[in-house]
Amino acid sequence: MERAVPAGIVTLKDVAAASGVSLSTASRALDERMVSRSAAAAHVRKIAEELGYRRNSFASSLRRGETRTLGVLVPRLSDTVMALMFEELERAASSRGYFAMVATSGDDPEDERGAAETLLDRNVDGLILATARLDDELPRLLRERRVAHALVLRTDGISPSALGDDEVGGYLAVRHLIDLGHRNIAVVTGPTFTSSGTARLAGARRALGEAGVAPREEWLIAAGYGIEDGYTAGETLLAGTQPTRPTAIFAANDNIAMGVMAAAHHNGIAIPDDLALVGYNDTPLSARLPTPLSSVRVPLDQIAANAIELIVNPGTEPFIRRSLPTLIPRQSSGKPKHAGG
Amino acid sequence: MERAVPAGIVTLKDVAAASGVSLSTASRALDERMVSRSAAAAHVRKIAEELGYRRNSFASSLRRGETRTLGVLVPRLSDTVMALMFEELERAASSRGYFAMVATSGDDPEDERGAAETLLDRNVDGLILATARLDDELPRLLRERRVAHALVLRTDGISPSALGDDEVGGYLAVRHLIDLGHRNIAVVTGPTFTSSGTARLAGARRALGEAGVAPREEWLIAAGYGIEDGYTAGETLLAGTQPTRPTAIFAANDNIAMGVMAAAHHNGIAIPDDLALVGYNDTPLSARLPTPLSSVRVPLDQIAANAIELIVNPGTEPFIRRSLPTLIPRQSSGKPKHAGG
DNA sequence: CTCCTTTTTGCAAACGTTCTCTTGACAGTG
DNA sequence: CACTGTCAAGAGAACGTTTGCAAAAAGGAG
Known part of the structure; x- marks a missing residue:
């Protein structure tokens, strides 16, 4: 079965032949790991360049046993x-x-x-x-x-x-809200089966504790990481039927934050006037929302x-x-x- | 130089040996292209399974000359x-x-x-x-x-x-706005060096033409595809200094639409009350914005x-x-x- | 049982590299 | 000039598959 190569594929053998050296010499001349060496090697490299030689990565990986x-x-x-x-x-x-x-x-x-x-x-x-x-x-x-x-x-x-460091991230977010004067702070975290979700919540709790604020357990919601999860949580927290509602929310993710924004909008609650909001991840979008979102940037x-x-x-x-x-x-x-x- | 294989790598040779057939028979028995064949082949497959054989894709690709x-x-x-x-x-x-x-x-x-x-x-x-x-x-x-x-x-x-079909997409978007009763329609397209940008604009023009609306050239803006490009364009179109402003905008991309939203918000213009907006691509985000965005869905x-x-x-x-x-x-x-x- | 066709098998040669080993060249030293 | 050490180059064997070819086995028809 003839391979349908356009005859254009130049192999190491061709390079070796064209430069009048053996296969092994050509191979060594083109080995990137050891720096250039002697005269003849340079010649090989030049020829390879001219012929448009490209090493076959399979053959190489097969032989070397690593693929980079x-x-x-x-x-x-x-x-x-x-x-x-x-x-x-x-x-x-x-x-x-x-x-x-x-x-x-x-x-x-x-x-x-x-x-x-x-x-x-x-x-x-x-x-x-x-x-x-x-x-x-x-x-x-x-x-x-x-x-x-x-x-x-x-x-x-x-x-x-x-x-x-998700714990620190959670801490920074809630600490920021506390520093702004908030005491009625809700947290919407990610799923409990993620380490990020639990750690961010832990950080948030630490900040609340430091400030002497006893967290209301019904204001600490574990949701999914999707926008609608944020929306649902936001509705729960902000719907008009609530006797009191938080003045600030830390969302463990920018998606959740977007959902909370939608819920706030839906309930006629203005951000930041009636509600402060902090997200997480500093998605490029965050900075460019109609109301730019405060967020925790992860390096x-x-x-x-x-x-x-x-x-x-x-x-x-x-x-x-x-x-x-x-x-x-x-x-x-x-x-x-x-x-x- | 000893290869640091955990000795666990089982090759085709091992499979062949273990099943008491030759290398080629083993190879053929495991060839997925021809369906199963005779008794012995089935045996080889069973052994291969037991031994946890995984074909080495490099060797295979090298020989076959294709990589899938x-x-x-x-x-x-x-x-x-x-x-x-x-x-x-x-x-x-x-x-x-x-x-x-x-x-x-x-x-x-x-x-x-x-x-x-x-x-x-x-x-x-x-x-x-x-x-x-x-x-x-x-x-x-x-x-x-x-x-x-x-x-x-x-x-x-x-x-x-x-x-x-970007032309049709552009047409659909603007036609929708026209059907809603709009006549003062602006279009913010992508860069002119993209086929999508020019085609969507062409479609928009066709819809305007059909409706007998002469497009105002200063309302047809070629921008980038980023949110800030949309914001800039939105500011240009909506800033209070404008004598008249469009009642509807077709943004050739959801990012642009988001930027326009931000600009509208900034100028105190409500969507959809004061401005209708249609985006393009139907990004998952679109549906979940505080004001869900109409958009052209691309399959x-x-x-x-x-x-x-x-x-x-x-x-x-x-x-x-x-x-x-x-x-x-x-x-x-x-x-x-x-x-x- | 023979002859013919179809299927299955094994051998060995690829595929394009890399690398060990051996040989050759060269320079430096006494 | 002989000797030793250094470095470059070539021969050839891998790496793990696939496949053309020839031979063997199996199946079918008479």
């Missing part, structure tokens, strides 16, 4: 945070000579396993997991199989992980760099690296008109 | 439309047994070339370009090099392309399927496939209070 490729597993890329995270991972990987390959896994653990296998079948040198569940089996399986991997944006406490670039580092240089402590988030105050959290406790 | 991998080039994944597009491409590819690999190129043509090379170096069987510029050189280069490829969400009129799944088809089965006409968009009316385009004109 990392697999990234995310639930979905249409989630802006995941997309941003991947972009940073891609950048960090490429700056270290690696290529980042993504697969989306959805929310189903079964599909997640499948996606992981897909990536492993492509012989990735390591796997980066941006999937969120605390009770996920995958990290354990990967540890057992001795697959290099790192968790990103969350941790299970065992596998190498790079994430933002995704640092997290990405850490994750790559953990895989490329396994064994370098610490295995769990938290990067500090910062609060970006914007219009959505102004001084309240009707503050008080 | 498609490269997707997008400017950035943090653009929701691009992320959604990629997700659909991934799905469509996987349903045909292909794997979709993404690289982001940014806006710089230079980087785009580089990203394309990165993908080609990984021996993708074809390239899908979701980058937007009309004057892009890359499609021409790919044609010259006989690289299988398809454009997505735009066309240059020559290379195989799968996209939405990304069809487009993805077409693109994959064009690459996997090259030569099947037509080379340029347009899918029909539909209008999703929502709250942002209600009947105007002060219509007329």
